[in-house]
Amino acid sequence: MDKEVIIEKINDFLIDEFEVEAEEITPEANLKETLELDSLDFVDLVVAIEASFGVKLVGDDFVGVTTLQNFYDLIEKKIG
Structure with missing residues (x-):
């Protein structure tokens, strides 16, 4: 799966499920x-990403993940 597809899926999920404005x-x-994601939102995001991409994420994966780009990179790395 290429990076553009990963980004599009994550962005669509943020818009649809968390009502984040596209801009x-x-x-x-x-x-x-x-993005105003609280801890419960983050858990929901992780569950959805695991289901969508078929990857398993653990707490240590998120060390240093603060931006959306960090998150995209993490998912790309897990898939690859």
Whole structure:
């Protein structure tokens, strides 16, 4: 799966499930501050990503993941 498909799926999920405005979704957007995802939202996001991409994510995977770009890179790495 190429990076553009990964980004599109994640962005669509953020828009559909978390009602994030499309213009707020940028690679440098902070997951907690800009996108206003709380801990429960983050758990929901992880579950959905695991189901959509067939990957398993654990807490240590998120060390240093603060921006949407970090998250895209993490999912790309897990798939690859």
